[in-house]
Amino acid sequence: MTTRRNVLKASALTLLLSHPLARAQMHHGTHDSKMDPMSEGPAHTMPHQSDQPALMAINEMPSKQPLAPLTQLKNTSKKPHHFQATLVAEPTQLTLAGRKQTAFWLYNGQLPGPQITVNEGDTVEILFKNHLPEASTIHWHGLPVPADQDGNPQDIVLPGEERRYIFTLPKGSAGTYWYHPHPHGRTSTQVAKGLAGTLVVRAADDPLAHLPEQHWMITDLRLDTQAQIPENTMLDWMNGREGQFVLINGQYQPLISLNTRTRLRIWNNCSARYLQLALPGCQWQLIGTDGGLLEKAQDPVDTMLLAPAERVEVLVIANANHVNSLISRYYDREKMMVEEEAVDLTLAHVTIASKEKITLPNSLRPFSDLGTPVAHKHVEFSEAPMDHHDHPMSMEQMHNLFFINGKTFGMERIDFQSRVGEVEEWQIFNNSHMDHPFHLHGTQFQVIQRELKGKTTPEPFKAWRDTVNLKPYETVTFHVKQSMPGVRMMHCHILEHEDLGMMANLEVIE
Numbered sequence: 001m002t003t004r005r006n007v008l009k010a011s012a013l014t015l016l017l018s019h020p021l022a023r024a025q026m027h028h029g030t031h032d033s034k035m036d037p038m039s040e041g042p043a044h045t046m047p048h049q050s051d052q053p054a055l056m057a058i059n060e061m062p063s064k065q066p067l068a069p070l071t072q073l074k075n076t077s078k079k080p081h082h083f084q085a086t087l088v089a090e091p092t093q094l095t096l097a098g099r100k101q102t103a104f105w106l107y108n109g110q111l112p113g114p115q116i117t118v119n120e121g122d123t124v125e126i127l128f129k130n131h132l133p134e135a136s137t138i139h140w141h142g143l144p145v146p147a148d149q150d151g152n153p154q155d156i157v158l159p160g161e162e163r164r165y166i167f168t169l170p171k172g173s174a175g176t177y178w179y180h181p182h183p184h185g186r187t188s189t190q191v192a193k194g195l196a197g198t199l200v201v202r203a204a205d206d207p208l209a210h211l212p213e214q215h216w217m218i219t220d221l222r223l224d225t226q227a228q229i230p231e232n233t234m235l236d237w238m239n240g241r242e243g244q245f246v247l248i249n250g251q252y253q254p255l256i257s258l259n260t261r262t263r264l265r266i267w268n269n270c271s272a273r274y275l276q277l278a279l280p281g282c283q284w285q286l287i288g289t290d291g292g293l294l295e296k297a298q299d300p301v302d303t304m305l306l307a308p309a310e311r312v313e314v315l316v317i318a319n320a321n322h323v324n325s326l327i328s329r330y331y332d333r334e335k336m337m338v339e340e341e342a343v344d345l346t347l348a349h350v351t352i353a354s355k356e357k358i359t360l361p362n363s364l365r366p367f368s369d370l371g372t373p374v375a376h377k378h379v380e381f382s383e384a385p386m387d388h389h390d391h392p393m394s395m396e397q398m399h400n401l402f403f404i405n406g407k408t409f410g411m412e413r414i415d416f417q418s419r420v421g422e423v424e425e426w427q428i429f430n431n432s433h434m435d436h437p438f439h440l441h442g443t444q445f446q447v448i449q450r451e452l453k454g455k456t457t458p459e460p461f462k463a464w465r466d467t468v469n470l471k472p473y474e475t476v477t478f479h480v481k482q483s484m485p486g487v488r489m490m491h492c493h494i495l496e497h498e499d500l501g502m503m504a505n506l507e508v509i510e
Contacts, residue, residue: 053230055244056223061097063253064349070198070215070249073114083124087113087138089181089195090131097245097252100227105132105193111250112217112269113179113197120203123168130157136190138165139182140199141309142290142466144173144443147486147508152441153184154411154487170483174203175292175444175464176265176311178217184411184503188271188495192222192241193229196269201292207361208287211263214256218306218347220270221245232496238401239335239434240272240308240494246328246347253346256326259354263287264314268306271495274435274469275306276329279350281322287364288313291444291464295367297360298461303329307437307469309493318355326350333435334472367462370446370479373425377416380405381438381470381492381502382431400501402492408501414487415504423481430470436502437493438476439467445480467493482508 077084092106107113118124128138135158137151145167148155157163177199181190198217202209222243224230232241245252258264265288268275277284283300287293290311300317326349330342384401400408405415418424426445428438444464450457452474468476482488491503 052233052235054225055230056098056225056227058244061245061252063251064255065251067214067251067254067256067348068249070112070115070217071110073108073116073197077125081119081122083116083118083122085116085125086127086129087197088129088131089136090129091133092194096221096227097223098225098227102223102227102229103193104229105190105195107195107197110197111194112219113195115197115215116179116199118169118199118201120169120171120174120201123166126165127162128157128165129162130159132190133159134186135159135183136181136186136195137163137183138179139441140165140167140177140179141439142175142177142311142444143167143199143201144170144483146484147442147488150441150488151179151182152487152489153182153187156183169201171203173292174201174206175290176200176267176288176313177290178267178269178309178311180269182489184409185499188232188241188499191269191271191495192232192243198267198269200265203292206293207364208263208293211261211358212259213263213265214258215265215267216248217250217267217269218275219247219250220273221247235335235337237496237500239338240496242270242273246270246273246345248348254348256348256350257353258316258350259352259356260316260318261354261356261358262316264316265311266304266306266314267311268308270308272308274308274331274333276331277304277306277347278302278327278329278344279316280324280327281318281320282324282352283317285315285317286312287315287360289463290466293365295462296362296364305331305469307435307467307493308495309437309439309467310465310469315358315360316352318352321352321355323349323351334433336434370423370481373423373479375418375422375424377418377424377426378405378429379416379426379438379490379504380429380431381436382406383433402497402500402502404490404502404504407504409491409503410505413505414507416490416506418482418506418508420482420485420508420510423479425477425479427475427477428468428470429475430472433472435469435471436497437467437469438490439493440480440490440506441466441488442484442486442508443480443482443488445478447476447478449477451475451477482506484508485510 135156139151220243286298
């Protein structure tokens, strides 16, 4: 059936394909992978394929191996409350599928990157060595670090160079974080090639510190028939890239043994894939979000939706010992030019080894409102207008498909301004036909309410977040306070959309 939404989707693809350079790129098979350090977008890395290349068959990837824990990054410091280590980003060959080597870009040669485990009050010192053929950074996703230490796209590390990141973690920062590159125009490509790792900050007064933990870092990987990571297609740039292999800790459909006393941290580190997690016969009890524990545990639910970049802490509630499949139920995020089957994905095979019940404290963490906002901001996500699709596009139009407040990203332009210590109320409006996850650098925020189709729903619990999903035409209101001066980023965390300009600069002043 023809609908306005389908017409808009078709118009978007016509916009992409109408430019002569786009057609030329689709005809040729290569492009220059090096990024101009002064580039404000993927001008040298724009996709050149419309058709999906032949992909490796799912059964070529080994599966049903016991889940391995994430490798820990070793602390080389002898000083108390000081974590010191080195992360090297470099091309690495690994054999994962089809008995063929895959060319990855990895931190310290590991897929996924090594986990960093630190404590509130620690000073963290990471020497980053860039052995890639292009510029990169390390962004400490969700952490309250100084702006000049946060791996912003303005602070790139050129090929062959190095940078020392130093920051101290304040009290109250315990939570579930991660790190990844953030060079503008190349973030999605570098993450797709394997550059990402997890980071956990622990608190001395954690009421659940006695519980055993499991960590699931969920990513997806696309491989062609030669076991190589193909470049994005036009549809990938429009909708975000999804791979045919969904991995947990770098493994495909692993075997997991779990008991109900386990504190489970889950990361959605996919570029664009939404995860609607279910474990039939069990329920999820939410105890924490991006920025750490909730005020109190929530009632158990059957499914748990994680947008790209979101993290949760959960307990599993089971009625019996059994083996079952961890699945991601189909979630329709309103992709352009794609007709999908509503198919659930099997992510792992889980054995519930014990159904011992656990008694949680009434309060997991003291929570107070930030206070009365003294400033207000309105942020609007939108997409390119579709009323001129019958005309050739300029390069600027081709690269500027996604906007914040009607503008594509400008590296040197300040779009918003905040003041250190002031409580602000932000309204984020998704004025588009598809889901977009909003991410703000440098701090955590408290969602107050959501408005969709004329209905306003208060947030049912207090939580600290740095990423929140917005459905089409939904408005999310949150309160936030920045604690350090400098330039911060805000953007859609579908990484392809970020690279194409759905990003803005926030200047925080004293």
